[in-house]
Amino acid sequence: MIVESTLIKASASLTLSGMNTSELQATGASLAPAKAAGLEGVVVADTRLSQVDGERGELVIAGVRAEVLALEQAQGFEGVAARLLELGSGTRQPDLRAALGQARLAAFAVLGELNHALKLPDAMDALLACVTQGSAGGSALSVLGALPVYVAAGARRRAGLPLIVPNPSLSHAEDFLAMLGLAHSAARVRALEAYWVTVSDHGLNASTFAARVVASTGSDVVSCIAAALGALKGPLHGGAPGPVLDMLDATQHDDPRAWLEAELGAGRRIMGIGHRIYRVRDPRALVFERALVRLAEEDGESALIAARLAHAKRVEHAAVALLSERHPERPLHANVEFYTALLLEALAIPRALFTAAFAVGRCAGWLAHIDEQRRTGKLIRPASRYVGALPA
Ligand code: COA
Numbered sequence: 515m516i517v518e519s520t521l522i523k524a525s526a527s528l529t530l531s532g533m534n535t536s537e538l539q540a541t542g543a544s545l546a547p548a549k550a551a552g553l554e555g556v557v558v559a560d561t562r563l564s565q566v567d568g569e570r571g572e573l574v575i576a577g578v579r580a581e582v583l584a585l586e587q588a589q590g591f592e593g594v595a596a597r598l599l600e601l602g603s604g605t606r607q608p609d610l611r612a613a614l615g616q617a618r619l620a621a622f623a624v625l626g627e628l629n630h631a632l633k634l635p636d637a638m639d640a641l642l643a644c645v646t647q648g649s650a651g652g653s654a655l656s657v658l659g660a661l662p663v664y665v666a667a668g669a670r671r672r673a674g675l676p677l678i679v680p681n682p683s684l685s686h687a688e689d690f691l692a693m694l695g696l697a698h699s700a701a702r703v704r705a706l707e708a709y710w711v712t713v714s715d716h717g718l719n720a721s722t723f724a725a726r727v728v729a730s731t732g733s734d735v736v737s738c739i740a741a742a743l744g745a746l747k748g749p750l751h752g753g754a755p756g757p758v759l760d761m762l763d764a765t766q767h768d769d770p771r772a773w774l775e776a777e778l779g780a781g782r783r784i785m786g787i788g789h790r791i792y793r794v795r796d797p798r799a800l801v802f803e804r805a806l807v808r809l810a811e812e813d814g815e816s817a818l819i820a821a822r823l824a825h826a827k828r829v830e831h832a833a834v835a836l837l838s839e840r841h842p843e844r845p846l847h848a849n850v851e852f853y854t855a856l857l858l859e860a861l862a863i864p865r866a867l868f869t870a871a872f873a874v875g876r877c878a879g880w881l882a883h884i885d886e887q888r889r890t891g892k893l894i895r896p897a898s899r900y901v902g903a904l905p906a
Contacts, residue, residue, distance in 0.1 A: 552790070554790065558718055558723065558726075558894070559718060559726060559886075559887070559890075561717070561718070561883070561886060562576075562601045562602075562886070563575070563576065563598055563601055563602060563715045563879060563882050563883060563886065564576070564715040564716055564717055564879070565717070566716060566717040566791050566792075568789070568791035568792045568793050568794075569793055569794070570794070571792060571794035571795055571796070571797045572797060573712075573716065573797050573798065575594065575598070575711075575714060575715050576594065576597040576598055576601055576715075580711075580712050580797060580798060580801055581797065581800065581801050581804070583711050583712075584707075584708040584709075584711045584712045584801050584805065585708055585801060585804055585805065585808075590685060590687070590707050590711070591685070591686050591687055591707050591710045591711055591714070591875065591878070592610040592611045592614060592685065592686060593610075594711045594714050594878065595610055595658065595714065595878035596610040598714060598715055598878050598879060598881075598882040599654070599878070599881060599882050599885070601882060601886070602881065602882030602883060602884070602885035602886040603882070603885040603886075603889075604885075604889065608655075610655075611685060611686075612682070613655050613659070614655065614658060614659040614686050615659075615680070615681075615682025615683065615684070615689075616659070616682055617655055617656045617658065617659020617660060618659045618660070618662065618663050618680035618682060618686075618689060619679075619680055619682050620656060620659070620660070621648060621649070621656070621659060621660035621663040621664065621680075622663050622667070622677075622679060622680050624648045625648070625663070625667050625677065627647070627648070628643075628644050628647055628648050628664075628667075629671075630643075631643035631644045631647055631648070631668075632644065632664075632667055632668045632671040632672070633668075633671055633672060634668075635672070636866075637665065637668060637669065637866050637867050637869070637870045638743065638746070638747040638753075638869050638870055638873075640664070640668040640672075640870075641661070641664050641665055641668065641743060641870050641873060642740060642743045642744065642747075644660075644664035644667075644668065645657065645660070645661070645664065645736060645739055645740055645743065646736060646740050648660060648664065649736050649739075650736055651734065651736065652735070652736055653735065654735050654881040654884070654885075657735060657736060657739050657877065657881070658877050658878065658881060659686075661870075661873060661874045661877050662686060662689065662690040662693065662874050663680055663693065665690070665867060665870040665871065665873075665874060666678070666690060666693035666694045667693070668870075669694060669864065669866075669867055670693075670694070670695065675695065677693075678692065678693045678694075678695060680692075680693055684698075685703065685707070686710075686874075687703050687706040687707045687710060688703045690706065690871075690874065691703065691706065691861070694863065694867075696861065696862050696863070697862070699812075699813055700812075701808070701809055701812035701813035702809065702813055702861055704805075704808070704809075704812075705805050705806070705808070705809040705857060705860070705861060706861060708801065708802075708805040708857075709802065709805065709854065709857055709858070709871075709875060710874065710875030710878075711875070712798050712801050712802070712850075712875075713798070713850065713854075713872055713875040713876050714875050714876065714878045714879050715876070715878065715879030715882065715883075716850075716876075716879065717791065719751065720745045720746075720748070720750075720751045721741075721742040721743070721745035721746040721751060721752065721876065721880065722742065722876075722879060722880060722883050723745075724741040724742050724744065724745040725738040725739065725741055725742040725880045725883055725884055725887075726738075726883050726884065726886075726887040726894060727741070727894045728741045729883070729884040729887040729888055730887050730888075730890075730892060730893050730894040730895075731893060732888075735881070735884060738880065738884045739877065739880060739881075742873075742876075742877075742880045743873055746869060746872065746873055746876065747869060749785065750783075752851075752869045752872045752873070752876075753869050754785040754786050754849075754851035755785075755786070755851045755852075755854045755855040755858065755865070755868040755869070755872070756855070756865040756866065756868050756869070757785040757786075758785045758786040758851055758852055758854075758855035759855045759856075759859060759865050759868075760865075761773070761777075761784070761785060761786070761829065762822070762825060762826055762829060762855070762856075765825075765829055766825065769832075770828060770829045770832040770833070771832045771835075771836060774829075774832055774833050774836050775836065778836070778840070784833045784836075784837065785851065786830075786848060786849060786851045786852030786855065787830075787833050787834065787837060787846050787847065787848060787849065787852065788837070788846040788847075788849060789847070789849045792847065792849065793845045793847075794845065794847060795847040795848055796847065796848060796849040796850050796852075798849075798850040798853075798854075799848045799849070799850065799852055799853045802850075802853035802854060802856065802857045803823065803853055805857055806819055806823060806853070806856055806857055806860055807819075807823075809857075809860055809861075810860075815860070819856075819860055822856055822859070822860075823856065826852065826853070826855075826856055830848045830852060833848075834846065834847055834848070854868065854872065855868065858871060
């Protein structure tokens with residue numbers, strides 16, 4: 515039945531579908547227009563896990579500012595993950611460091627059955643396949659523990675290198691670097707911890723929303739994580755840091771503005787810039803800059819890191835200036851991915867693994883949101899507006 519108040523109001527403006535009002539009515543569309551494209555500004559859940567203040571550029575995770583959590587507190591990734599899981603589930607967590615160590619070992623034990631999955635050329639495809647095959651039916655902690663094992667084993671298998679057995683006595687971050695065959699000094703572990711803590715949760719981002727939608731149907735934890743991984747893979751979400759490094763490489767010796775103009779002219783977006791929520795610079799960019807400076811001071815290679823940082827800032831400023839000319843109505847600033855790229859590069863993590871490395875940290879938030887959603891007992895099922903043809 516067509517309700518007057520929900521009829522599309524006569525207006526010459528175009529709708530989401532690109533059709534005008536009379537065209538829509540001819541096809542039978544009769545509901546109010548979609549509230550906001552991409553659900554922008556729509557609140558879909560109450561959460562105790564994190565708060566994103568897009569106007570002031572502030573991120574609070576489990577009640578603590580992200581920069582404090584990442585750079586000043588010593589609880590590490592396991593401590594923050596435990597806090598998130600407690601908030602999500604409402605129950606105390608076991609000793610997470612020990613539990614994750616055992617989970618890594620258990621995941622390593624099933625790698626023999628995941629040969630095909632590990633060898634998939636794209637690291638995110640490989641991770642998704644490993645999770646759905648190797649962790650099917652598993653618990654939240656088993657999945658959180660398995661992710662770095664799958665990422666590292668996939669990278670080494672694809673490179674034709676022997677796999678490295680996890681060491682359950684190490685922290686999650688140290689063991690990840692070790693399993694990749696990378697140096698794992700205290701400074702480097704601290705830098706990776708700062709990264710994972712900072713990205714551990716971030717409101718209702720697309721992958722977290724995907725996980726919550728699946729959780730709301732009563733499905734199992736591995737299915738929720740699989741949905742989240744699929745969403746994270748996209749270049750508009752977690753797939754940006756690799757292309758950010760490509761951009762920094764491409765502009766290394768030239769004027770970044772000319773390169774950026776050519777990208778926009780070709781209809782492409784500038785990776786690492788812009789955000790759905792932040793109208794100012796993403797606060798996580800500053801956390802990563804500080805983590806990089808600290809890494810440079812503590813672990814050598816300071817000249818290299820300083821030069822890369824200085825170049826990244828040049829590109830960032832050029833991109834922000836250019837985009838502000840093109841979009842004066844929408845402030846576009848550096849987002850989390852811009853300096854993620856530099857931090858992970860400084861740790862020698864291959865750029866093909868950047869999104870998968872992001873997933874390891876964000877998995878803590880996903881799991882907490884899954885529990886939080888389950889406790890609401892409510893199915894997430896919005897409505898759509900039909901704009902197609904009706905039967906004669
Ligand atoms: N480069 C060029 N233009 C951009 C842009 C970017 N990085 N980010 C936004 N814009 C433009 C869009 O083209 C759009 O212009 P239009 O209205 O003329 O089409 C306008 O700004 C608004 O963009 P929209 O996609 O509607 O906003 P959003 O809030 O949905 O976008 C992102 C948020 C993150 C998807 C977007 O900023 C983006 O694509 N960034 C690059 C990818 C990236 O870094 N992703 C990681 C996010 S953490």
